[in-house]
Amino acid sequence: MSFVTRFAPSPTGYLHRGHAYSALTAYKAAREADGCFLLRIEDIDVTRSRPEYEAAILEDLAWLGLSWERPVRRQSEHLDDYHAAIETLRSRGLVYRCFKTRKEIDIGRAPHEPAVPYVGAPLPPAEEAERLARGEAFAWRLSLAAARQTLGGFETLTFEEEGAGPNGETGLIQARPETAGDIVLARKDVGVAYHLAVVRDDALQGVTHVIRGHDLFEAAHIQRLLQALLDLPTPIYHHHGLLVGPDGKRYAKRDRAQTLRELRAAGVRPEALRKELGFT
Secondary structure: OEEEEEEOOOOOOOOOOHHHHHHHHHHHHHHHHOEEEEEEEEOOOOOOOHHHHHHHHHHHHHHHHHOOOOEEEHHHHHHHHHHHHHHHHOOOOEEEEEOOOOHHHOOOOOOOOOOOOOOOOOHHHHHHHHHHHOOOOEEEEHHHHHHHHHOOOOOEEEEEEEOOOOOOOOEEEEEHHHOOOOEEEEEOEEEEEEEHEEEEEHHHOOOOEEEEEEEHHHHHHHHHHHHHOOOOOOOOOEEEOOOOOOOOOOOHHHHHEHHHHHHHHOOOOHHHHHOOOOOO
């Protein structure tokens, strides 16, 4: 199929209007292109994901009038796919073990200062072996230096943006993976990281168009690098604006935005919500 897109929520809370807007945007695009709309449950964060939230996602989307291909892909059921990708990167010297904690990395940074992208390097083999023998926790980090050397630079990394980033970025975009630093691809407490799982899933599911909020625009830069390193296809991106509430702040789980479940309980009809969000 020439047009495949997806809505990929994490079951770490109940959906709100912002989620509904994003899901409806992707669903409408698939319908207009006579394409395929997928639902993917991104539940690799085992510390926060809950079965009741996943069940609510399915209920809420069905209430909105959306339908999707079966079966639904749940990331927690495909960890072997992601570990295989990490092993591929490890065998090529593109990742390294990092024993630093977030607290150690942030030492010296004032609370009001933005975090600086971390760039590190592998430990000397003897020191690494000693720390492993002591059972110290570590994360697998992607080495920007090794990636740059492997690809001969990042100048040829681009992606097509059919929507717009937060600053109006559109068209052919030069990827800037260096702005993310040496990102964590896996760690013991939450398993595989978002970026790796997403690019692997999109490739395995044949996603041709990634439609999502422009708060994830910066993620496309590092995801484009991972696609190149893993020899994966690059989808077309379409980042859309974010829905904001009466207070001017975007809807967010952490701010306890009114959920779709609460709207249903209050008697709101799905057609009324769709109209409110600009969909007929």
